[in-house]
Amino acid sequence: MLNDSDAVLTRMIELLRLGAFDDWAIALEKIKMDFDRDPKYKSSQLLSMYGGMGSLNDVVLYKNGQPLVAESNEFDALRVQLYEICKTLA
Structure with missing residues (x-):
C-alpha cells in the first residue's frame, strides 16, 4: 500500500x-x-486537502x-486512487 502511495504521489507531483x-x-x-514513517498521520493530512474551495479537488x-x-x-x-489509499490507512 505504501509503495502505491509513493508512486501515485510521485506522478501527481510531476503533473x-x-x-x-x-x-x-x-x-x-x-x-x-516521510509518508512511510507515519502513514496514518500523513494520510490524514492528505485527506484534509480534499475539501472546500481551492482544494486538491479543484x-x-x-x-x-x-x-x-x-x-x-x-x-x-x-487523486481518486490516492484518496482511497489514504482512507484505508487513516
Missing part, C-alpha cells in the same frame, strides 16, 4: 509541476518525504493558457 501548480507540488512533496492543469485535458484526466484518476 502538478507540468501545470505550474508548484505550491501543491511542494505540499505533496513534503508529505511524501485542480485543473493548464499550460500556456491551454487546458491539459489528458493530464488533468490522469491527475483526477490519481
